[in-house]
């Protein structure tokens with residue numbers, strides 16, 4: 001069985017909570033039986049120029065030290081439109097990034113903004129990489145309700161959209177919108193074992209992925225919720241790693 005943490009953050013010393021080195025990160029992964037992680041820059045690593053360029057470069061360096069295990073998603077500031085698009089194109093084509101992460105609250109944009117989000121979605125669709133989107137909570141109201149992801153899913157049917165945190169307390173909305181659009185995947189961090197079981201039942205075990213949001217969440221705890229969920233062991237295998245491996249086009253027999 002392959003275990004992939006589908007949502008984490010990683011930055012160098014001084015740019016976010018630990019772990020801040022590849023060695024420390026791999027030690028946490030080994031301690032929790034995690035084969036690979038999907039990771040991206042945290043908001044704390046945004047530069048004075050409001051880009052994530054330095055943080056993305058740190059990830060490229062980190063990926064080169066453990067390419068099988070560290071899977072980078074490029075983080076961009078959608079307000080810097082041309083810059084964001086150029087970064088994604090270059091990052092996916094030349095720097096081995098496997099997806100894009102956006103955070104509508106941190107970057108203050110609505111996830112269904114035709115001006116700011118649609119061009120990114122269009123490019124990700126063209127490059128055949130998924131977008132991981134932070135969703136949930138009243139503090140993102142107007143920006144990242146999980147239902148807004150449906151607008152993107154409807155407009156870009158070939159694009160895979162991962163709803164981060166399953167909408168947090170708006171998880172029922174996230175489950176609904178994932179039922180309506182097959183190109184939506186739900187990521188489990190901060191939801192309970194019961195909510196995870198409900199998502200698997202309503203949406204299907206092939207469209208729910210484990211994520212911890214490390215270092216904000218704890219991999220051991222978030223993984224335990226999947227293990228305690230009232231679903232079959234086969235379904236747990238899909239959620240813990242096989243689904244993300246399939247989504248990213250990775251071999252599962254590593």
Ligand SMILES: [Zn+2]
Pocket residue numbers: 007008009134164213
């Ligand atoms: Zn995140």
